Amino acid sequence: MVEKRYKFFPGCLARVKLPHIEKSVRTVLEAVRVELVDVNEFTCCPDPVVFRSASRLEWLLLAGHNLSLDGGDPILTLCPGCASSLAEASFVLKNEMETARRVTEALKLNHEFIIPQVSHFLKVLAGEEILESIKGMVKRDLSGLRVATHYGCHLVRPSFAVGFDDPEKPKSLDDVVAATGAMVVEYEDKMLCCGRPAIDEETSRAILEHKLECLRDASCDILVVACPFCFEQFDLGQVVLARKKGRDYNLPILYVSQLIEIGMGMSGEASWKYHRIKPHKLL
Amino acid sequence: MRIGVYVCHCGGNISDTVDVQAVASFAENQPDVVLVRDYSHMCSEVGQKMIWDGITDHKLDRVVIAACSPQFHENTFMATVEKAGLSPYVLEIANIREQCAWPHFDLPEAATEKAKDLVGMSIAKARLDEALAKRTMPIGKRVLVVGGGIAGIQASLDLADAGFKVYLVEKEPTIGGKMAKLSRTFPTEDCAACILSPKMADVPANPNIELLTFTEIEEITGYLGNYEVTVVKKPRYVDTEKCTACGKCTEVCPVVVPNEYEEGLTSRKAIYLPSPIAVPHSFILDDQACLGLFPMACERCSEVCEPNAINYDDTPERVKFTVDTIIVATGFDIFDARGKKVYGIEHSRNVITALDMERLIVHASEGKPLRPIGKRIAFIQCVGSRDEQVGNEHCSRICCMYATKLSQLLKRSDPSRDVYVFYTDLRAYGKGFEEYYKRAQRTGVKFIRGRVAEVNSSSSDGKVTLKVEDTLTRQIIEADFDLVVLSVGLLPGEGTKQIARILKLAESPDGFLQEAHPKFRPVDTLADGVFICGCAQGPKDIPDTVAQASAASSRAIRLMNKGEYDIAPVIAFVHDDLCNGCGECIGHCPFGALVLTQTASVNEAVCRGCGSCISSCPTDALDLHCYTNEQLLAVVRASMDSKQEGEIRILVFADDQTTYRLADNVGTGKLSYSSQTRIIRVPSGARVTPKLMLQAFELGADGIFIGESEEKSSPYPHSVATIKKNVAAVRDALSKRNIEPERIRYAEFVTVMLGAFVNQLNGLCDFARSCGPISADQRRGLAHDQVELKQ
């Protein structure tokens, strides 16, 4: 029996824009018997790209706040940005003594507060036992489905902080997709960033367009991601590219838990309406 | 008593920070001091003459020199003192460079105060110096050479030719090492095998060399002049004497496995000749691969072997012998390129290592290519070198030149090839190297300055794609190649790590073996009579390796040739009047040097001088020459002389083997630590008795730190246990007086743990300061408190 307890950190994007992803993650975790505790005082992690670009110290303070809430249970996030932000902040707090002193003093924390482990949802799923239990729960035959996976960046990097999977050639997402019975297809520049975190919009769009070209060449049915930001970049981004450049890729995007739900026969059709590109083939 | 004090400026190294005049005037005011001189370089001939003159003209009977660490010039000064007619053991050195001027370079006043204290401490010790005589030990002419690559071969031949008996031990079935695998050597492009094989053949032909191939070192015990070596000869299953290397066995053997000599590029049989130039030139049976050793007997090789050389019942054989000195020539391993995932050596057969390329070129030039090499070839430099991501900060030194060599051999053998070398920095530092690089450019090899970011291989056409920035033009290049060669770096081999463990040799931060001094003792180690050479010491090319091998054999000959050598008279002794014959001490000497008759006595030939036994004596009857109880107490007392109200004083007892040298390294690195510390050299931390520690606290110490060699590399492996016991006993005694027991600390070190040493010392200082002063009442009579040593 797999049972484990985590403080659940849904993060901003799922909370305020993509609640169906939060719902899907909760459903899957319940199915594999992982208990989640909700913490009301969790603020923005804060985001490791834009907010940190404004002020590193504020980033550390807010991360310190989130890390210090509600005792020692490990934190589980559904967004790799939150996981890496909290993990990197933990790393800084453990290694930069002067900064750590400033932060703990400002937060009025006990000098030796214990920094909890931070894991992304996928790290829990890709563990051997849960992977097996997912295989056991698959009801629907997905063997004909050609799935491309996009790991994104912060899921596995910086490895000194997140310490999960291989930072250059990860396999956890492929393993989880394979556990549902779907077929994982390879494509060029698989490890290239989705482009979303580039604050410069032109760069961001150029990267996205290249990614989508590569995915088209691989003729996949859907793209599975593990990050709500990547989800939004690919899903909404296709609409923007269609509007601005007349490109029509029509590639449905699923957050990894949604694919598992489908495999388990729990496909919440209700949530498809929130996707810009509908996964018709699965409906 | 007539003491002379000499203060050295060290050409500014000392005098830029320490006020040497102040130190000299301090010395002048000390009792028994009759002569004080300061000079820019005491180690020079002029400086030594000053000491000589002092002894002859001023009738000095004790000499104190305030200068650099004793590890540099103690021997020189001892010889001077001895030549002038005194015992060399009436000399004391105050280490005011590594312990004052350098670590406290930013605090000249504190450095000067500390220097005065160190001189005062040395004067106190000198007053009680005994005029001991040198001891000599006999030494023979037998040498163990570990490793049969070009370094071990060269060292063995040099020694054997000079008339010394050599045991050459090699773990592989043949000697020759990595050099035997190379195509040609840079920059002259000699055929490697052609210049090496005559030297290999000389080894078994030399009557002074006993060659032990396919043999592992199991254990080495003992000391200079008496190293007892145990080796295990692994079973070859083929009698090297009988085997004629006819090769019939190989023809009939049904088992095929990858050939290690060819880097797995070809295959071999279970019974095989290790290499075409193998020495001994005999077949060997690989018992991991052979069928015949399993119950389903095959025995085909035995059936066709005419000289009956095959014996399936061969077993490992343990051999013991004694040598006087040891030369370690265990070489390197190449970096395992699988550790650099982005270069994808596991995913494509068109990504290979440079050693693979050496073999490909050898076969191609013999007209028997192993595989197509292709038209477009890229070399990626610094794979596993200069890369903190894989934990290797060092430059492997030879990769630039071997890539320059391989690339132009490829280009010259087929000028239609495009050959590129992607480098980070091109280092052509050796004789003829820059010219050789130029020649490669003339040949048409293209050198591009940029470290390759990623290698991707296409599963369909086998092409390999590189992504790299040409840093000089700022262009990002994405280009296809038929073959990508990884210029893998050099790492200390498994054999090097193993011998380091067995001989307790220090390793430098890069993992290679540490030389005793980087400039003046480049092939010595801190273990007496153990020398290193070749790539075991660090990456180097063939000429440097051969030069070091000859240097190591020459250093070994220097020790052995006289037939005897000097040792310091640091030996335990018994104050007969105090010994009550209780025998408590006998079991405390791990070497068995203590004997009990009416009273205890010391077997001087066996005693190693660690002083570990001394704390076991309930009547203070045991003592140690050169570090007597009286002397150490006098040193401790002198260390408190300058202590002011409100100051703290931390005593650091540093073992001679490691901690004292570590403190020197910290000083050399100009890493600062608290100037409230006073370092006292002891043969081992175990020499510091509970009584001495309590005396120190009574006299004013605020903290005591004991530094000892890490157990696995200590010459006295039992000493840590003694220290723990002593420290625990004193902590109990302090607690009883409400003094914080953590004021006594100890740690184990190796000579490279600079940061740890600084942190430990500063940590103790901070702790002592935060505890506040120990009151006079708490201190009074401490030394007479009972301590209880728990087992």
Next chain:
Amino acid sequence: MYVLRHGQNPLYQAVRLGLPNLCYTCGICVGDCPAARFSDDFNPRQIFLRVSLGIADGLIAEQSPIWKCTTCYTCAERCPAGVKPVEVIIALRNMCFQEGIVPHQVSKIHQAVVTKGIVSALTETILRRRRELGLPEVSEDLGAIVKSVIGEDG
């Protein structure tokens, strides 16, 4: 012509946590950098070199190339010299923020987090959607929490 301003230059001081001075300009960070590949003027190697020498031109400016970095950390995984590339970029961006010359998106999100505790406001639609999906309420006091956390230092 540049006047070299080593060591104590203020630019270097601001980014020193990222250790750009350790860079030996091998270019491994550029070879597979998404931002360098899909734009013209972003070159992390050159940025490290310039900040260690104190050459700020164009870095702390309206159109600074630093905003092209995707913080994908590929360079951080590969740098052989011990530079922390992302720390350098973040420090430069922080300097821009202090000067008030950041892209609109940055000040917007910073403002949102500081006032509301999350990156953007909760709309009625989303609140309804959360209720439909049976998800827990989102606390409304997050803005106050953030203020209390970063108020004094921020």
